[in-house]
Amino acid sequence: xxxxxxxxxxxxxxxxxxxxxxxxxxxxxxxxxxxxxxxxxxxxxxxxxxxxxxxxxxxxxxxxxxxxxxxxxxxxxxxxxxxxxxxxxxxxxxxxxxxxxxxxxxxxxxxxxxxxxxxxxxxxxxxxxxxxxxxxxxxxxxxxxxxxxxxxxxxxxxxxxxxxxxxxxxxxxxxxxxxxxxxxxxxxxxxxxxxxxxxxxxxxxxxxxxxxxxxxxxxxxxxxxxxxxxxxxxxxxxxxxxxxxxxxxxxxxxxxxxxxxxxxxxxxxxxxxxxxxxxxxxxxxxxx
Numbered sequence: 552x553x554x555x556x557x558x559x560x561x562x563x564x565x566x567x568x569x570x571x572x573x574x575x576x577x578x579x580x581x582x583x584x585x586x587x588x589x590x591x592x593x594x595x596x597x598x599x600x601x602x603x604x605x606x607x608x609x610x611x612x613x614x615x616x617x618x619x620x621x622x623x624x625x626x627x628x629x630x631x632x633x634x635x636x637x638x639x640x641x642x643x644x645x646x647x648x649x650x651x652x653x654x655x656x657x658x659x660x661x662x663x664x665x666x667x668x669x670x671x672x673x674x675x676x677x678x679x680x681x682x683x684x685x686x687x688x689x690x691x692x693x694x695x696x697x698x699x700x701x702x703x704x705x706x707x708x709x710x711x712x713x714x715x716x717x718x719x720x721x722x723x724x725x726x727x728x729x730x731x732x733x734x735x736x737x738x739x740x741x742x743x744x745x746x747x748x749x750x751x752x753x754x755x756x757x758x759x760x761x762x763x764x765x766x767x768x769x770x771x772x773x774x775x776x777x778x779x780x781x782x783x784x785x786x787x788x789x790x791x792x793x794x795x796x797x798x799x800x801x802x803x804x805x806x807x808x809x810x811x812x813x814x815x816x817x818x819x820x821x822x823x824x825x826x827x828x829x830x831x832x833x834x835x836x837x838x839x
Contacts (some may be wrong), residue, residue, distance in 0.1 A: 555574075557786050563643055564636035566675040567657050567665040574609065575600040578623040583609050585731050591734045596656045596663055597627045603662040607631050611737075633658045634667065640676060641839040644669055644832040672835070673828045674806040682798035688835050690815045690824035696721050698822055699728050699782035705780045707736055714731065716827065720785045727822060729785030732811065739784045740776050794823060798834045801826055 573596045574583050587593055593611040598604055607629040620626055633656045634643050642662040643655060647669055665762035695715040697706050699722050710718055710733070717732035792801055792813045801813055805828060 553810055556719050561640035561676050562584075562636070563634050563638045563640065563657055563667050566640065566671045567636065567667040568671055569665045571596065571663060571666055573598050573663065574623065576624045576627065580614055580623055580626060583623060583626070584614055587611055587614075588638040588740070590652075590688050591737060593733060594652070594654055595738070597623065597662055598668065599814055603664075604635070605631075605656055605658055605661065605663045607703075608656065611733075631656060631703060635659060640672055640838075641836060644672065644836050644839075646789070648829065648832055648836065656699060663684075668812070669828045669832060673802050673831050674809075677802040677831055678799065678806045678836055680799055680802075680835075682838060683813055684798050684800075684811075684834055684837075685795050686792055686796040686798060686801050686815055686826045686830075687824070690794070690826040691830065692824045694719055694822065696826050697731075699723075700780040702778055703736060703739060703784060704776040704778065707776065710736075719814060719822070719825070726788055729782065729787045730789050730812075730814070731781055731785040734811065735784050735786065736776065738767060789814060793817065793819075793827070798831055802831055805831075 557653055558697040572586065572590050574586055577600060578597075578755040582706075583595055586595060594608060595610075596608050597606045599606055604830060609623065609627050613626045613628065617626055632646055633651060633654065634646070636657055636659060646652065648656060654666055654669075656663055657665035657667055687812055694716075695709065695713040696719040697709055699720050705719060710716070717730055719727055720729040722728040789812060790804055790808050790813060792804060792815055794817050796813050796815075804813060805811065812825055812827040814822055815826055817823050
C-alpha cells in the first residue's frame with residue numbers, strides 16, 4: 552500500500568474489500584434476510600444471476616418497510632450511489648457523510664469489483680494516519696440510552712426513532728452497564744416464516760357481489776425478536792476513550808476491538824458523549 556498521508560492521497564482500491572457478499576436476482580426476500588443475519592451486513596449489492604453485473608442494492612430497511620413483498624427484484628434500489636476503485640477516499644467519505652450510508656459498491660465497467668465501507672476506511676486507513684485532533688471536537692453530545700431491562704424489540708424502535716446505530720445501556724444507578732448495536736439485535740433475532748391474511752375488497756360496480764370477499768394469503772420471512780431485556784444481549788465490556796484522545800487513537804481502538812463507536816468520558820469516568828466511525832470520516836475530510 553502506498554504511503555498514506557491523507558484521505559486525498561488514499562484511493563478506494565487501497566482499502567476496499569474484494570471478497571464480496573452479495574445476493575442475486577431472480578431471488579426472494581429470504582435470500583437477502585438470511586444473508587444479512589449470517590454475515591451481519593445490512594446493505595447488500597444485488598447482481599444478475601450468472602454474472603457480476605450490478606443491478607442495485609437492497610438494505611435491511613427495504614425489507615422491514617416492505618414486509619409483504621417476497622420478490623427480491625421488487626425490493627432492490629436500482630439506482631444506487633457507487634464509486635470506482637481509482638476514486639479518492641475523500642470522495643467516498645463525502646458520500647458516506649452526506650447520504651448517511653455505511654457501504655458503497657465499487658464498480659468497474661458496470662461490474663461489481665468490490666465493496667468499500669466506513670469500517671474499511673477507519674480500520675484499514677485512518678488508524679495508520681496521524682490525526683491529532685481530539686475526539687471531543689467531533690463527538691456527539693446527544694446520546695441515545697436505554698434502561699437495561701428495556702425489551703429488545705423496544706430498543707430497536709428507540710434506535711429507529713433516534714436514528715442511532717447503537718445505544719448506551721444504563722443500570723438502575725444510571726451507570727453504563729453495556730452497549731447494544733444493530734449487529735447484537737440481528738444476531739438475537741430469528742428469521743421466521745409468516746402467513747398473513749389480506750382481504751381484497753371488491754369493486755363498487757359489483758353490487759351483486761357485495762357480500763363476497765377475496766382472501767389472499769401472503770407468505771413472508773421476517774425477523775422476530777425475543778421479548779427479553781436488552782441486558783441479555785448487550786456487550787458488557789464497554790471500551791471508552793477520554794475526551795482528549797486523538798482521532799487516530801479512536802480508529803486504533805475501533806480496529807482492535809472491532810467496534811463502530813466509543814463512549815467518550817472525562818474525569819471520574821463521566822460519560823459526556825459518543826464518537827462514531829461516521830464522525831472519524833468528518834475528521835478525515837477536514838484534513839484532506
